[in-house]
Amino acid sequence: MDTHPFLTQAYGNILLAARSVTVLDASAVIATVWALQAAIRAARKRRRTTRLLGPPRTEFIWGASKQLLASTDAASIYEAWANEYGPAYEVPTTLWGNKIVLCDPKAIAHYYSKETWTYILTDLNRNFLEKHFGRGILWAQGEDHRRQRKSLTPAFSHAAIRNITPIFFNSAYKAKAAWESLIDASDGRSAIIEVQNWLDTIGLAGFSHDFGSLDGKPAAVPKFFDSFGTSPERSAIHVGLVLLAEAFPIIARIPTPKDKLLDEMQQMIGDISVTLLERSKREKEDGVLDGKEEKSIIEVLVKAEDADSDLHLTMEEVLAQMKVLLVAGYETTSLSMTWELLELARNPHIQSKLREELMAFGGEPTYDQLNNSFPYLDGVVHEILRLYPAITEVDRVAVGDDVIPLSGTCTYQIR
Numbered sequence: 001m002d003t004h005p006f007l008t009q010a011y012g013n014i015l016l017a018a019r020s021v022t023v024l025d026a027s028a029v030i031a032t033v034w035a036l037q038a039a040i041r042a043a044r045k046r047r048r049t050t051r052l053l054g055p056p057r058t059e060f061i062w063g064a065s066k067q068l069l070a071s072t073d074a075a076s077i078y079e080a081w082a083n084e085y086g087p088a089y090e091v092p093t094t095l096w097g098n099k100i101v102l103c104d105p106k107a108i109a110h111y112y113s114k115e116t117w118t119y120i121l122t123d124l125n126r127n128f129l130e131k132h133f134g135r136g137i138l139w140a141q142g143e144d145h146r147r148q149r150k151s152l153t154p155a156f157s158h159a160a161i162r163n164i165t166p167i168f169f170n171s172a173y174k175a176k177a178a179w180e181s182l183i184d185a186s187d188g189r190s191a192i193i194e195v196q197n198w199l200d201t202i203g204l205a206g207f208s209h210d211f212g213s214l215d216g217k218p219a220a221v222p223k224f225f226d227s228f229g230t231s232p233e234r235s236a237i238h239v240g241l242v243l244l245a246e247a248f249p250i251i252a253r254i255p256t257p258k259d260k261l262l263d264e265m266q267q268m269i270g271d272i273s274v275t276l277l278e279r280s281k282r283e284k285e286d287g288v289l290d291g292k293e294e295k296s297i298i299e300v301l302v303k304a305e306d307a308d309s310d311l312h313l314t315m316e317e318v319l320a321q322m323k324v325l326l327v328a329g330y331e332t333t334s335l336s337m338t339w340e341l342l343e344l345a346r347n348p349h350i351q352s353k354l355r356e357e358l359m360a361f362g363g364e365p366t367y368d369q370l371n372n373s374f375p376y377l378d379g380v381v382h383e384i385l386r387l388y389p390a391i392t393e394v395d396r397v398a399v400g401d402d403v404i405p406l407s408g409t410c411t412y413q414i415r
Contacts, residue, residue, distance in 0.1 A: 040186035052100065054090035055081055063092030065243050075392055077101070088406060100396070106407045110397075116145040123249040124275040128226070132262045133327075136320030151304040151311045152321065155206075155297045162367040164205040173202040202329030206297035207276045207322070273322035277301070297325060332390040339388040340380070347374060354380055 056367050057063050068074045068091075078101060081089055087104035102108055111119055115288045119127070129139040137148045154160060183193040203211040238256055245252040301321060304313040313321070344351040357376045365373060 011332065040331070049060065052088060052090045053085040054098075054101075055085070055092070057092040058094075062094055062243055063097070065246060066239070069239065070241065075183050078393075088404070094243045097247060102404070104406045107404050110404055115396070116141045118398060118400050118402055120399055122395050122397050124252055124393060125244055127249055127252060132266050133323050133406040134320030135317060136324050137319070138324055147311065148313065148321070151313050152297075152300060158367075165367045165370070167205045168201060171204070201333060202326065206278075206325055206329060209276055209279075217243060247258045260276060265327075269323045269326055270319060272326065277322065298322075329391075335390055336381075336384060340384045343387075344380075350380065 055064055057068055068077060071077055080089070081101070082103040088102055089099065089108060091101055092098050102111060120126075121139070126141075129136075133139065135144075137145065137152065140148050179191075181195050182193055183189070183236045185191070203209045209359060241251055241254055241256070276298060280302055301313065301318045304311055304318065344354070354376055357374060361369075361373060
């Protein structure tokens, strides 16, 4: 029997069927398969994981993600949900996903004890950190994170911070003098003061470099953050891409105006980091440092790059640490100071009580006295950090089964 005509006819039918399938049909099939897989995975998780209360899915596709992204005070939304649903609850997210929110101190302590091992960065966040800051300590997980953290520890010990305390005092005195000059130059009673120029502190304390921002010298880092504040609002398309990136991280690779700013920042901070690192290496080779800055961030990083032990950092990792510390050391301090001064102005009775505690001490306190002799100052600082955290939320995904303890007798099982 000659099978050739049969095979020819079958091949023709297959080609005809393939031509009749449009891109839309193929997309619909792929989307259906993906949705079925997602539904099966979700059903398995629900069967094996403790069910929690939580807000309803206000939007079919976006869940509550769009509401949180659009809010100027997402923290108040989370707090209201915690009051209504308890210290651990579920929030519906994009494309029928959900995330667990922990507001319980015991649960959060448990989470941080397993961070970077059991609870790791989401693909979206990790890709963002790698692209804009490199493979530093914020990006690292597991053994890489342990190694990088151990390499940086000497720069953040009590002894190291005690040694750089005078730098913070000097920066504070320079800021005070600059503010007084602005007030004197006005009517002597009031003035508009930019309180966010604190780049000098992290520059001197961490990298032995004076950026001169407190002396009125132009600095690129503050200008970069100012440009973020004046950048155009997100368009509807941009909002949709941001939300879809929760489910499909590859979407985050689509360029946006914000990405252009971040790329400029990455280049700028990278250039500054290379300059500071090369200068520190030259000074070490010439014997200029002579061991005096062995616990500064820059000196610790130089040592880590030269080390042959398990604490060794590659040049890429060293530059990544410098980028993160330059940005974080400036932005976190400036934001916290801004909110603290604003709240003290809004609450003059707290301002008066704080001033009384500081004036009663008199003189310039040592590092140990700062830690032990100012309970009200501690309370004010901790409350500002609670109300206005530099990072409002931390997203992680569990890579293994875990049982999360809650305050009291409850536990939460996650798989």
